[in-house]
Amino acid sequence: MPTNGETARQVRIKDLTLWQRTYIPEIVKGMVLTFKQILRPKFTRQYPEERWNPPSSFRGRPVLVEEEGVERCVACGLCARVCPALAIEVQGSETDLEKERYPIKFEINMLRCIFCGFCEEACPEEAIVMSDEYELVFTDPEKAIYGKDRLLMSADRLRPRLEFLRRAR
Amino acid sequence: MVTITLDGKQLEVDGKRTIIEAAREHGIEIPHFCWHPKLSVAGNCRICLVEVEKLPKLVIACATQVADGMVVHTNTPKVVNAREAVMEFLLINHPLDCPICDEAGECKLQDYAYKLSVGYSRFDENKVHKPKRVALGPHVMLDTERCIMCSRCVRFCEEIAHKPQLTFSQRGDHVELTTFPGEQLDNPYSMNTIDICPVGALTSRDFRFKARVWEMSATETVCPGCARGCNMYSWVRNNEILRQTPRFNPEVNEYWMCDAGRLGTFKHVNSDGRIKAPLMKKDAGVVEVGWDEAISRVVSEIRTFRKNFAAIGSAYATNEDNYLFQKFAREVLGTKHIDFMRHVVEGEQDDILLREDKTPNSLGAVEVGVRPKDGGLSFDGIVKAIKERQIKAMYIIDDNVAINPTVAAALQKLEFLVVNSSLENETTRLADVVLPSSTFAERHGTFTNFQGRVQRIRPSVATLEQDRALDGFAMSRLDAFGTPHDRWAKGVKRDARPTWRIIAAIASAMGTKYKYNTSEDVFNELASTVGSFKGMSYRKLGSWGMKLKAGVAVPA
Ligand code: SF4
Ligand code: SF4
Ligand code: SF4
Ligand code: SF4
Numbered sequence: 001m002p003t004n005g006e007t008a009r010q011v012r013i014k015d016l017t018l019w020q021r022t023y024i025p026e027i028v029k030g031m032v033l034t035f036k037q038i039l040r041p042k043f044t045r046q047y048p049e050e051r052w053n054p055p056s057s058f059r060g061r062p063v064l065v066e067e068e069g070v071e072r073c074v075a076c077g078l079c080a081r082v083c084p085a086l087a088i089e090v091q092g093s094e095t096d097l098e099k100e101r102y103p104i105k106f107e108i109n110m111l112r113c114i115f116c117g118f119c120e121e122a123c124p125e126e127a128i129v130m131s132d133e134y135e136l137v138f139t140d141p142e143k144a145i146y147g148k149d150r151l152l153m154s155a156d157r158l159r160p161r162l163e164f165l166r167r168a169r
Numbered sequence: 170m171v172t173i174t175l176d177g178k179q180l181e182v183d184g185k186r187t188i189i190e191a192a193r194e195h196g197i198e199i200p201h202f203c204w205h206p207k208l209s210v211a212g213n214c215r216i217c218l219v220e221v222e223k224l225p226k227l228v229i230a231c232a233t234q235v236a237d238g239m240v241v242h243t244n245t246p247k248v249v250n251a252r253e254a255v256m257e258f259l260l261i262n263h264p265l266d267c268p269i270c271d272e273a274g275e276c277k278l279q280d281y282a283y284k285l286s287v288g289y290s291r292f293d294e295n296k297v298h299k300p301k302r303v304a305l306g307p308h309v310m311l312d313t314e315r316c317i318m319c320s321r322c323v324r325f326c327e328e329i330a331h332k333p334q335l336t337f338s339q340r341g342d343h344v345e346l347t348t349f350p351g352e353q354l355d356n357p358y359s360m361n362t363i364d365i366c367p368v369g370a371l372t373s374r375d376f377r378f379k380a381r382v383w384e385m386s387a388t389e390t391v392c393p394g395c396a397r398g399c400n401m402y403s404w405v406r407n408n409e410i411l412r413q414t415p416r417f418n419p420e421v422n423e424y425w426m427c428d429a430g431r432l433g434t435f436k437h438v439n440s441d442g443r444i445k446a447p448l449m450k451k452d453a454g455v456v457e458v459g460w461d462e463a464i465s466r467v468v469s470e471i472r473t474f475r476k477n478f479a480a481i482g483s484a485y486a487t488n489e490d491n492y493l494f495q496k497f498a499r500e501v502l503g504t505k506h507i508d509f510m511r512h513v514v515e516g517e518q519d520d521i522l523l524r525e526d527k528t529p530n531s532l533g534a535v536e537v538g539v540r541p542k543d544g545g546l547s548f549d550g551i552v553k554a555i556k557e558r559q560i561k562a563m564y565i566i567d568d569n570v571a572i573n574p575t576v577a578a579a580l581q582k583l584e585f586l587v588v589n590s591s592l593e594n595e596t597t598r599l600a601d602v603v604l605p606s607s608t609f610a611e612r613h614g615t616f617t618n619f620q621g622r623v624q625r626i627r628p629s630v631a632t633l634e635q636d637r638a639l640d641g642f643a644m645s646r647l648d649a650f651g652t653p654h655d656r657w658a659k660g661v662k663r664d665a666r667p668t669w670r671i672i673a674a675i676a677s678a679m680g681t682k683y684k685y686n687t688s689e690d691v692f693n694e695l696a697s698t699v700g701s702f703k704g705m706s707y708r709k710l711g712s713w714g715m716k717l718k719a720g721v722a723v724p725a
Contacts, residue, residue: 074268074269075269075378076267076268076269076273076381077381077383077384078268080384081381081383086647086650086651086655089656089657091379091380092378092379092380092381093378093379094377094378099269100269100301100302100378101269101378107656109655109656124267124268125268141654145656
């Protein structure tokens with residue numbers, strides 16, 4: 001805050017010259033800039049016609065890794081426990097498979113998820129990973145709760161991410 | 170009394186105690202797997218090694234008696250080293266099962282691996298594999314790989330349940346826990362082995378894989394399965410009870426509870442058989458109605474049949490419910506025919522916990538006045554009087570008395586029957602009005618066990634009118650941080666009310682003002698009017714309850 005009234009006063013230049021008042025030099029300067037940009041390469045992406053494929057380090061929506069028709073997940077609940085946004089609900093049950101335990105219910109509320117990737121980091125089975133999908137649109141909050149049907153994704157499809165995780169470890 | 174020095178602290182202890190017991194009495198825990206305060210000393214896990222000055226080697230604290238002037242160290246480098254070695258041996262063949270193991274979160278091995286272990290393994294050979302899903306009995310599943318051979322379960326069956334059913338076979342790292350040939354782990358107390366197993370080797374077949382322990386809230390309450398009234402925790406996730414486990418009470422059940430009480434007393438709370446709304450018999454049949462309509466119907470019937478009523482209390486209801494009910498029966502219904510039905514199964518009793526009386530509160534019901542006084546009729550007398558049409562109307566709370574065919578036949582002769590019930594049953598089917606009452610798991614209140622111990626029950630499941638946070642429920646992390654919009658916070662809430670509240674509402678509608686806001690208000694009045702309850706309050710009852718005042722006649 002200025003304490004002195006003198007320094008606070010704005011000095012306005014009231015009297016422009018005639019040449020300045022035509023604005024022509026300013027317009028010319030602007031147009032030069034515009035035409036320069038026209039000739040340069042474009043950065044704009046024609047989304048959604050032209051999609052962006054994120055690198056494997058990208059954290060898109062979390063998904064469950066599916067191998068040979070079943071999820072790797074053993075319903076240990078560590079992802080749900082670590083999730084800072086309380087987005088995950090897991091309920092376990094018994095299966096005859098060797099892993100003994102599987103998620104009878106696995107839901108992620110995508111309105112809660114903040115894409116932090118903690119779930120991926122906590123999982124002892126590498127069963128939940130951050131996919132490359134970033135297009136999440138819903139018109140109804142109930143539809144934002146993704147069940148197993150929408151969370152399962154094949155390990156093949158997730159190969160780049162799984163390899164990235166191994167490298168990063 | 171002798172004086173020992175434990176980690177620099179001088180302790181006065183009983184000379185008959187072992188080091189581990191002496192330390193425990195003074196609030197110091199020496200790590201242990203196989204030692205248990207109520208079982209014999211086995212001394213096989215070796216994790217409780219401590220250093221005693223002037224003794225050449227480390228000794229196990231569980232089997233070494235204290236002596237005057239003994240100087241004990243529990244944290245010298247020598248001890249720490251020895252414990253790390255013990256942990257390393259225990260973990261050599263232990264599977265990496267924590268993610269799928271029900272014990273995770275309440276596992277001694279897991280806790281000690283954090284506290285006492287070095288945090289990595291030098292063992293890179295193959296682990297010994299053993300059978301993973303062995304049903305030892307109807308309720309207990311064994312994962313042989315996880316067993317650390319502490320023998321707690323073996324000793325429990327022998328020493329507490331008096332049914333030696335478990336033993337070890339093989340030797341070395343091939344030791345396996347097993348039942349004796351031709352035997353099953355099927356004693357009435359078998360599931361206590363699950364609680365005392367320090368690892369996840371023994372799991373409940375009923376609860377298996379249903380939830381992680383940290384997702385549930387644990388409420389201190391009392392088992393309603395018989396007149397023993399074992400103290401227990403009720404474990405709830407998403408407003409649904411998933412398991413019950415015993416809670417230590419030295420005067421009642423120590424560390425144990427029976428399998429029947431553990432498994433058989435909570436399923437009905439979440440069942441489809443619950444009464445969903447007040448029911449009323451109309452010309453068109455039984456219909457669901459609102460509370461106001463049901464209560465005004467009861468009020469008008471009471472006006473019609475006043476003094477022709479009989480009142481049946483319940484040994485399943487709380488002291489508060491029974492107290493207010495008998496007061497209501499005398500003051501509002503104008504009857505002295507007040508009694509309740511007993512549910513005694515002869516022969517189903519032992520010297521451990523189980524009682525023949527399969528209700529939690531029959532002594533309490535009698536104490537608070539649910540009994541015929543001043544020439545009133547007893548239960549059998551009431552049934553007879555209905556047949557002879559001397560009694561025309563009846564109010565029954567929280568008991569399925571029509572399970573007895575003679576009683577059911579009599580009830581059919583009534584001109585008006587109103588019932589408070591949680592579940593649909595033979596009695597509600599005969600009723601003109603059914604008012605949905607909450608179960609023991611949804612009520613605050615007290616039970617009086619066969620010893621005359623008054624014990625608090627606390628709600629673990631919320632009804633429609635209750636809120637976990639506002640009504641002081643035990644809260645899990647999800648309960649505490651979820652919003653009403655989260656699916657996992659939207660468990661089924663039922664439209665049911667505790668019996669004392671239903672009674673108070675009817676009395677108020679009839680112009681008799683019963684001003685109780687909580688069951689504690691009812692209890693305070695009960696404690697000031699019933700001699701044997703003198704001096705009791707919810708706060709004083711605490712976790713372990715209080716005994717009824719002696720010198721007050723206890724009827725047979
Ligand atoms: S990415 Fe983060 S916020 Fe989203 S589900 Fe995983 S842990 Fe929760
Ligand atoms: S942490 Fe992994 S294994 Fe555990 S519940 Fe989550 S996804 Fe399943
Ligand atoms: S099953 Fe459990 S209680 Fe029994 S010996 Fe093994 S570790 Fe001990
Ligand atoms: S002994 Fe009785 S009170 Fe104890 S758990 Fe069994 S049924 Fe419940």
